Amino acid sequence: MSTRLGRTLGDLLRRERELRRLTQQDLxxxxxxxxxxxxxxxxxTRNAPLPLVERLFAAMGRQLTVGVEDLDAHVDRRIAEIAARPLAERLTETDIDQFRRHVDGVSHVFDGPTAALLQGAPVPAPGVHVALLWSEAGAITDWLTRKYAxxxxxxxxxxxxxxxxxxxxxxxxxxxxAGEIHARMCDELPRSIEVRHGEQHYRVVPLAELEIVDAGAAGLLHRYRQVRRAAGADAVTATDGTQPVAG
Incomplete structure (x- = not known):
């Protein structure tokens, strides 16, 4: 199976498993x-034999179906599905504000899927993704220890x-x-802008400069950028109620 199909099946398997409140060990x-x-x-990340994939779905009482569609149709469908939910609602399901309440003494910039979400992009953003400084490794260690990491x-x-x-x-x-934290360790914090949601301000890596490791989320962000460029939208200006603040 192709790499894209492998990722699609992997995402589908994960969603079906989580809907049934099963751990990977349970499945x-x-x-x-x-x-x-x-x-x-x-x-x-690896091509899984189709019989194995079918076996995993069958263990949950499910089976695969096969069809064809326009290129990128699955990505557009997923983007529309996420974008249909208000940004404020999606933000409440993250650890972003919990992290903000607990973080102290650690320099950071929101990065990856978290920064994309804060700028209105329709991507899944589990946990909190931040850029941190190598020069503050000692302070980060102390902070993580205090937060029972x-x-x-x-x-x-x-x-x-x-x-x-x-x-x-x-x-x-x-x-x-303070939540689930995914860090990118840097010698210098990346260039950032500030966005505002209500009374809260967030320092984020600009949407046009974001890189996301997760292949599924990266594909959504890439397609979202393509659509925005085609529509003549400013790649840095946020959407869905997000208000950029100069900085």
Missing amino acids: AALAGVAQTTVARVENG RRWMDRWQEYRHIPVDPREPYPHRWQTM
Whole structure:
């Protein structure tokens, strides 16, 4: 299967699993496979054999159907689905304001899917994505420790109590009392603008300069930029009620 199809099936499998409130380990047990197999299919990073994909869906009482459509139709459909919900509603489902209430003494700029969401882009934005400074690694470690952080381990696809210092060779992703944090460590904070939602101000990487690691969200953002350019929209000006603030 193609890389795009693999990502699409992975996203679909994840949504079906989460709708049933199953963990990857739960689904693995139902399908008689390893948890790492479920994780690989959901990540869409490797071509999964079709019989395996069918087996995973069947374990949830579901089956695949096949059809054809215009190129990018699936992306446009997903964008429309997300954009149909008010931005304020989507923001309440994130950890952004929880992070803002708890963060102290740590320089940061909202980055990735979080920055895209704050500027009105219709992309999923789980957790909080921020750019942080290497020069503040000590302060970040102290802050994470005070917030009872656990660190993500790709090998087990879960958070564990391991060293939280960003200088340690583990993913820069933590679960804390301030929410789930995904960090991009930088020598200098990226150029940013300020956007406002109500009385709250947020420093974000401009939409036109954002890079997103997750392939599914990156595809949505790329398509959203294409549509905006075709419509003659300013790539930095936010939409859906977001008010840019000079800065």
